[in-house]
Amino acid sequence: MFRFDNTYARLPEAFYARVAAARVPSPRLIKWNSELADELSRERLQYTEEELADYFSGNRELQGSDPIALAYAGHQFGSFVPSLGDGRALLLGEVVNSREQRFDLQLKGSGRTPFSRGGDGKAPLGPVLREYLVSEAMHHLGLPTSRSLAAVLTGEPVYRDRALPGAVLTRVASSHIRIGTFEYFASRQDHENLKTLLDYTIQRHYPEIRGEPDAPVLFLGKVGRLQAELVSGWMALGFIHGVMNTDNMSVAGETIDYGPCAFMDEFSHDRVYSFIDQGGRYAYSSQMPIVLWNLSRLAECLLPLMPQDSKEAVPILENELASTQEFLERRAHEKMCSKLGIFDSPGPQDKKLVKDWLSYLERENLDFTQSFRNLAELVSLSNYPGWFSPGNELKEFCDRWRRRVMQQGLDPEEIKNRMNEHNPVFIPRNHKIEQVIEAGNQGDFSLFHEMSELLKNPYQEQEGFNSYTLPPRPEEMVANTFCGT
Ligand code: AMP
Numbered sequence: 255m256f257r258f259d260n261t262y263a264r265l266p267e268a269f270y271a272r273v274a275a276a277r278v279p280s281p282r283l284i285k286w287n288s289e290l291a292d293e294l295s296r297e298r299l300q301y302t303e304e305e306l307a308d309y310f311s312g313n314r315e316l317q318g319s320d321p322i323a324l325a326y327a328g329h330q331f332g333s334f335v336p337s338l339g340d341g342r343a344l345l346l347g348e349v350v351n352s353r354e355q356r357f358d359l360q361l362k363g364s365g366r367t368p369f370s371r372g373g374d375g376k377a378p379l380g381p382v383l384r385e386y387l388v389s390e391a392m393h394h395l396g397l398p399t400s401r402s403l404a405a406v407l408t409g410e411p412v413y414r415d416r417a418l419p420g421a422v423l424t425r426v427a428s429s430h431i432r433i434g435t436f437e438y439f440a441s442r443q444d445h446e447n448l449k450t451l452l453d454y455t456i457q458r459h460y461p462e463i464r465g466e467p468d469a470p471v472l473f474l475g476k477v478g479r480l481q482a483e484l485v486s487g488w489m490a491l492g493f494i495h496g497v498m499n500t501d502n503m504s505v506a507g508e509t510i511d512y513g514p515c516a517f518m519d520e521f522s523h524d525r526v527y528s529f530i531d532q533g534g535r536y537a538y539s540s541q542m543p544i545v546l547w548n549l550s551r552l553a554e555c556l557l558p559l560m561p562q563d564s565k566e567a568v569p570i571l572e573n574e575l576a577s578t579q580e581f582l583e584r585r586a587h588e589k590m591c592s593k594l595g596i597f598d599s600p601g602p603q604d605k606k607l608v609k610d611w612l613s614y615l616e617r618e619n620l621d622f623t624q625s626f627r628n629l630a631e632l633v634s635l636s637n638y639p640g641w642f643s644p645g646n647e648l649k650e651f652c653d654r655w656r657r658r659v660m661q662q663g664l665d666p667e668e669i670k671n672r673m674n675e676h677n678p679v680f681i682p683r684n685h686k687i688e689q690v691i692e693a694g695n696q697g698d699f700s701l702f703h704e705m706s707e708l709l710k711n712p713y714q715e716q717e718g719f720n721s722y723t724l725p726p727r728p729e730e731m732v733a734n735t736f737c738g739t
């Protein structure tokens with residue numbers, strides 16, 4: 255059984271609305287993540303598929319849960335929206351596992367809440383399958399992320415541009431506290447609840463700074479480090495979140511709110527996948543400045559909680575942001591260097607290597623993921639192979655690169671193996687996800703199951719799944735991914 259301990263639901267009422275999940279006509283389990291379930295519960299859950307479908311569609315309440323929809327605000331594409339909140343999600347509660355780790359259990363697509371505004375609170379199958387695959391892949395690729403415990407069909411259509419099968423995703427995160435949660439209270443000048451939120455968040459995620467007089471700035475630093483670590487990890491994987499609004503940025507530093515996100519195929523600094531991101535605000539390379547922009551919004555929220563007056567407090571917060579920026583740039587560079595086989599301290603000349611390699615990929619429209627894997631093959635070859643385009647530019651790069659990686663005094667085979675630990679073979683490619691969704695809409699989940707198995711070992715070659723390693727053919731190209739609504 256899950257052991258629930260719902261601390262968020264014991265916060266003041268301004269933090270959430272109590273709501274029950276909507277009933278659905280005929281829930282059917284698509285996927286149960288039993289490995290994750292084992293990590294969350296004290297002993298193996300003994301539910302039948304029918305019971306799982308009932309519980310994780312919202313038809314039946316798990317004992318000990320206390321469902322609430324959380325209030326938050328946020329900057330969406332740069333504009334402040336004072337009231338967002340869980341419009342199609344419901345926090346069932348927090349479960350505590352045998353190692354005393356605490357996780358939020360949340361249903362997504364479980365019906366309307368007081369925060370739904372014009373929306374129906376439901377989720378079509380497509381976004382549920384997408385989030386399941388991408389969040390689990392992110393976890394197995396090694397980055398902090400919300401995870402997916404279950405996907406259930408509701409047996410009820412959801413109306414978008416057409417009728418689609420409805421589904422509910424159960425997601426698990428270390429919390430759902432966002433920068434936008436701080437903005438919710440700060441914008442209302444509700445400093446009492448803002449302080450309650452800060453204390454609660456510190457207690458939950460950063461207990462080591464509890465009671466410190468300068469806790470607000472220490473908190474900014476902690477969140478900044480984790481978000482910088484996360485976004486530099488996205489950059490290294492060619493991941494584009496797509497909607498880095500402040501309401502989609504967790505203060506626990508996990509990837510949350512998978513909507514129109516994608517792993518890049520052909521490399522471009524300016525790549526955008528989301529059709530709602532017309533201005534390219536959240537393009538691949540913009541993710542670094544944007545994470546800092548978002549953290550500045552968090553810093554503004556923390557200003558009234560600083561012990562100093564604002565004239566003194568502003569430069570303290572700004573200093574912290576400047577040091578986060580330095581950290582972000584350093585980590586992004588180090589991660590790119592590891593992908594290139596540079597494992598000792600990267601020096602200034604290595605910046606040029608990274609830049610030249612990425613410019614080459616961009617100019618030649620090469621696949622980001624495959625190209626790093628291919629490059630690793632070249633460490634130990636004395637001649638360049640046939641697929642290698644014979645341009646002088648690449649040869650010049652490779653000569654320089656090989657000299658650099660060989661300086662480390664490592665065996666070429668070891669360099670290759672270590673590079674491969676940073677360069678996945680398998681990523682959840684967008685066109686493959688689209689094929690999974692199309693089949694799912696027809697009631698066929700075999701591709702979904704195949705892909706989710708495969709993505710459990712993304713860094714290992716796996717026989718027979720070559721098509722998952724390739725970029726899309728022209729007829730398979732997906733120009734946009736659509737918002738998860
Ligand atoms: P997102 O950009 O997907 O994170 O969502 C932004 C806001 O819109 C959040 O407050 C969501 O809860 C809300 N929202 C998105 N889709 C729906 C929906 N189908 N029904 C109600 N609210 C929604």
Ligand code: MG
Binds near residue numbers: 502
């Ligand atoms: Mg969101």
